Amino acid sequence: MTVAVETGIWQLDPAASTVGLRHRTFWGLVTVKGTFTAVTGEGEVRADGSATGTVRLDVASLDTGNAKRDTHLHSADLLDAGNHPEITFAARSADRLDGDSVRVTGQLTVRGVGRPLTFTARVASATAEALTLEAEFTVDRDQFGVTWNQLGMMRGLTTVTAGLRFTRTDG
Known part of the structure; x- marks a missing residue:
């Protein structure tokens, strides 16, 4: 499928977007x-078809379905939501x-540590009013200072999956 994406300013639709990790x-x-x-997030598609933008994740909103584990993930041992409330x-x-x-x-x-990242996303759908991107990539949490690893239980890469729906805010 080849789709054309309209130029302009696009706003992330939080109700229709998901970011998860494994x-x-x-x-x-x-x-x-x-x-x-x-x-949350926003982006801009330029006349040449290229785009820029920002996606922000509220660290305290990470939910694994286990309150005790979530509290630990939000703590200074791992994502440190108190000092670094957003992943961007x-x-x-x-x-x-x-x-x-x-x-x-x-x-x-x-956690306040920025690293370059390149990945391939897929335009799942695009109209003049809405755009949905899907992506899956891995990150090495150690590169961001997320090094807690009691007894070596948490080695390896973290997989991030995203389904991001943007709506056009200008005509």
Whole structure:
């Protein structure tokens, strides 16, 4: 599918967007899944088809379905929501590839530590009024200072999945 995306300013629709994560724990025997329930963002599509934007995740909104685990994830041991209430991804460029693929390049900031990140997203749908992007990529939490790892239980990469719906705010 090849789709054209309208130029202009786009606002993230939090009710129609999801950002989740998966991480294997207990020496790879258990996969913990969580969802950020508070996601905001905006972007701009330029006349040349490239785009920039920012997505923000409220760290305290991470929900894994286990209150004790969530409290620990929000604590200074891990994501440190008290000192770093947001995880942000600032896209410096989003360039169309073949078909419905988009190469997104930007900076991911977790716990105040920013690192470059490039991944491929898919334009799942696009109209003049709405755009949905889907992506899945991995991050190494150690690179962001998320190093708590009691007894080596939490080695490896964290997988992030995102389904982001944007609505056009200008005509």
